[in-house]
Amino acid sequence: MTPHSLRLLDGGMGRELQRIGAPFRQPEWSALALIEAPQFVLKAHQAFIAAGARIITTNSYAVVPFHIGDERFAQQGRALAERAGQLARQAAAESLEPVTVAGSLAPALGSYRPDLFAHQRSVAIHRELIAGLQAEVDVWLAETISSIAEVRAVVEALDAQPKPLWLSFTLLDDLDGAPRLRSLEPVADAVQAAVELGAQVVLFNCSQPEVMAAALRAAGAVIQRLGHTVELGVYANAFAPVGAQATANSTLLEIRQDLGPQAYLHWAQSWVEAGASVVGGCCGIGPEHIAQLHLHLLPPQQRRGQ
Template sequence: MTRVNLRLLDGGMGRELQRIGAPFRQPEWSALALIEAPEYVLRAHQAFVAAGARIITTNSYAVVPFHIGDERFAEQGSALADLAGRLARQAASENADAVTVAGSLPPALGSYRPDLFDHQRSVAIHRGLIAGLRVHVDVWLAETQSSIAEVRAVVEALGTEPAPLWVSFTLLDEEGREPRLRSNEPVADAVGVAVELGAKAVLFNCSQPEVMAAALNEARIVIENLGGAVELGVYANAFPPVSANAEANSTLLEIRRDLGPDSYLDWSKTWVAAGASIVGGCCGIGPEHIASLHVHLHDQNTEVPVHE
């Protein structure tokens, strides 16, 4: 068993942009600030870094046809991805400590919608994002992946890209049962495929805190059995339970009032105890949450076990 430093990921970009007054509406979501007022994107990155995040994610999650439309994506998708990468890299370079830039590769055809998956179209969309992001990123983060098929499309699109791949799955918000992806595929199967495809980290995101520890435990067992050296991580959202028929970001969901910084810190301690070495937040988790993790989790418990 190897020990590595715990690393803090940033929080939810969309809600932070909305909070600081950036242009923000559906269907563009977080991409609207990138299009109309990119200075707000830089401010959001800077806020998370100041809070203690040492991994920041490019604001490319909504730079897909689902949010910006087919025509705009065809004309501007790679350029917007390039801008997202440059802004993240600028925020990272301003900090005295090293900050990792993770290139966000989202579900290409809509979050929480594995039923809409189309392999060739997904590969084409990801290649457009990769073309803009590649010179700026340290790792690729395939995030909010609802199915194994979505991950396979990302890997095909990446081809021989040299930066490491991290894969992050979104889970059914159902406690007390075997943890599953939103496609209803078992977490154990998904983690096995991610490891076989070369992922250097497996994370779980955009699901409730309550379901994360069980997924981590499943992932840890799979990784141990495969004999791989793969990091684990979590960045939960602050949404109430989301139904299996929901479509992420299709409406502005309410944020749970019981997930302030102290409560989120308590959940994060359980993830670290379960083997997570990367911890941050997704939708509704802001700089104040990351600052709490930095003070109470990162500074007081700088190393966690990683099973290999």
């Protein structure tokens, strides 16, 4: 694989919105601020950029029927996705340094639940989000993917759009055996499918830090065997292990006390050593974590103002 320079992704939008006092409750999760107080979404993007993130993710993860309901999604889903894209683009445009805007495409029918997947329904939901986001984003980031079937639905919904495709898988929080998706499919199979479907970056997110390095090594072996130039990345969450029948963001999960900024930096260093060139954070990882990555992972010439 060709070496890539390290780039920093942002952290978890939902917990940051809650921390700064935005409207925040279930089932709307991070979509509530987008609906009722979008200035908080802009503020959260700005905080991550100020911390050193150079890739920010649109606050469109919860703009799905699972969170905002079928009726609201049918009436407002596309407009809310458009608003999410505009807020991210505004924050990026205000930055003195280039910032990439990644259009977030969440699992359409519930995170962590490959058993709830339905292909055509997922394609239809994603097409609405894509229509709202497409004018503002630089890359597409389909994230927290639990199965290979979900990848295929995203690719169908995108319908050969020219913007780069990034695919991020969520892993089974199991430290024994080969790394697997939450569908129990091997990471190696998922990465091969992602590469064959045109992903330029393959990432792992919304899982424990402890399972990420093994997934990176498995992914790197597949990419080397296929002879492709594909970047790898990681953005872990700060939750305790989540059970097989849990649904992400269905409740406010407790944040681990052992994953402060310094501890998270330690994990991030191990991911870079294992081949990651895109690193950030997922749920529970805030601007203070990203600031540590910026200070200690990037070479001096890549830091702010240099």
